[in-house]
Amino acid sequence: MILRYTFMRLLMLIPVSFSISVVIFMIVYLLPGDPIDNLLRVGSSAEDRAELVARYGLDRNLIVQYFVWIGNMFRGEFGEAIVLRRPVADLVAQNLPYSLTLGGLAFLFSSTVGMALGTISAVVRHPVLDRFMRGFILLGSTVPGFWLALLLILFFSVNLGWFPVSGAGGWTSLVLPVLTIGFGGVALVARVTRVALLDAQREDFVTLLHAKGLSSGTILLRHLMPHALLPVVTILALRIGWILGGAVTVEFVFGRPGLGSLLIRALGQRDYPVVQACLLMLALAVMLGTLIGDVAQASMDPRIREKKT
């Protein structure tokens, strides 16, 4: 059953991927400006320019360019960066590990801390703690990452000197970026966990369990949690893509290499192949995240896989 569901879900990815590829391709080309300007230096002539445009195939019909691009993608060829002058696959391969480490740790941090905080606030239900939690959640979901990043640097690196300001050398340089990206996630996960737990507590079976004399701890961990985790897993799966995308500005502020830094630089120079590859990676992450979330949800909740297949 779950296999069939997964298969159907995978089939649905085909039209989605197609639309994404068109959007990614078009967005980049419809932007004003072009990469050739960033290659020309003082002294080059109009003919030099035309020659470069032709060399990178930018003078061809947009539809032809699209099919050439998508054809290369299927063969796993990302092409050569126009301004950066390296195979795009190399650039992505160099930067991806940094983004994955950062994203993975931020994901771990936001899921564990978020679930713990959400559970505590749902169980303790103390008015002061409640208010504190609500304030924290509000801050977490509204404070922009780049600003939080600068504040964290100011406090932890400049005033206290605990962590390096920027760079990617050693685990200490990971702490602040992970906190910055994870902060928003913690708030979100805590909120969802809290609401889901509170909802589940109101169910009749919980009263029955209490009546049967089970301890509160057992009820929470063995009976409430599986129910409450369902929406949390969905939210977490959606965050997989979000965390990679959210790292874009944070990588920039902390001077870390990664897909985000690469994307920002390539966008500024209109380096089309690099921008396309980075966007494609981010889109893939979102698609995979959603897929994992859906499958996890379906395996946990029979109602979903019944309904959708």
Place this chain on the structure above:
Amino acid sequence: MRYSTKTQLLTGSAIVAAGLLFSTHATAQDVSVAFSASELGATAYNPVAASTLNTATSLIFDRLVEQDADQSFHPHLASSWEETSDGMSWTFSLLDGVTFHDGTPFNAEAVQFWIASYAGTENEYLVEAIGSVDVIDELTVRFNMDRPEPNLLYNLASAFMGIPSPTAFAELGDDFGVTAAIGTGPYELQSFEIGLETVLVRNEDYTWGSDLSENTNAGHIETFTFREIPDQSTAFLELRTGGIDLLLGVPTDFLKILEAEANIQIIQMPGVGISYMPINVTAPPFDNILVRQATGMAIDQDGIVAAIYNGVGAPARNFLISSLPEANVDPSLNVMYDPARAGELLDQAGWVMGTDGVRVMGDERLSVSLFTANTTELTRLTQVVQAQLAEIGMEAIITVFDSSTIRDEYRNNAHQLAVRSYDWNNSDILDWFFSGNRLGYPNVSMWEDAEGQRLNDVAMTESATSAERIANFTAYHEYVLSQHLFVPIYQPTQNIAFNSDAITVPDPVRGARFRGQSFVDIKVVE
């Protein structure tokens, strides 16, 4: 008991940690450098084929000649040179005993191979005028020219003309500059991670520094770590906290904050470009030369230097930085602030002062668009320019674009005025920005003129010697000025900041830019 053991342990480890920290600091032979924002993102240390190169390139590779801040040329790997009077042949004598990092000798054959390797690259224009290279003997080469190239020495001093080891260059192919980069420079490439950092170690055999360095032998510092920090605020905080020791390219806005720090010292060098306001001569009302002239007189360059830049840098009066000989034009052609005269000129052009402080001609108001790119420095300058234009009754409406989009706007002829800047310490920049062959961008002024093109061609292709070239470019420059195609505003300085508790940096800095020749003079503070 348990408590006290813990305390002892903690204290003990704290002392050990402090000791370690102290000892590494005292013997630190590793200096961290952050690139300036404009040179981030280089993907290869390959002078021949790269489209962008950063400062570290100049430590790995030496050049035949070096250029000083006064734009004069100094011998480096070429100990002397001779040019025939018709400019058709140049003979270079090479330094003896120079070796590449891979142990192979630097000689006339290496130069021959290197010049030939530019064929087919985008940097080919640097050596385009060289027809062939003859090896006269082990240490003498002759360049036989296809046409005179008085700009040859300037090209040879460029970062794009660092000399790679022929053996390594041929062996590594496309990987040259990525996996390894072999030159004759004072530092060798140890590791290079694109977009992150470059580590260089001292070349112990180095004895052939140029006379721009105090120390002509191996550098004082063992290792330089060059880091890429895209965000300016982050780079500043790194310098403050000791994460980096040297910051290349500090924006003028940051100078005041940095000066307040006790351990940070700043060096200011003459800049290599200007900020200016091109005027689109095809867009009314600027098709009238009187309006263009009046616009120029509205800008108070001295006021801008004092107000925005705290007196750092110099006002720009014409299109070239003042250290270039071609900047010495007829003084009456320099653009000077004169709002009263600007008012007269506008009256003469038919634009009379309206009731709301904006000039009018019939029903039409003197309202123009003013474009700029989205960097803090340019947008601030543009706001002041807007205020100064208002003084002569010209309303300027600012639109801010990102640097790629704005070029498209120029090409679509959508602009009237724009505030921008360039970095280039050679008079051929006039050809780049004013040649009729490049309308829109880079010829933002959209200027096409038969006499202008003639003077341009003469300056670019018919100068045999350096003196002739200077005369021809001065004439072209003067003609450009007489047409009021732009308003010169400001000549920025190049600012370098360093942690004076950690290192000392030569001051004044020799050379047109802060690069290899100054890095070998950097010392650790004992």
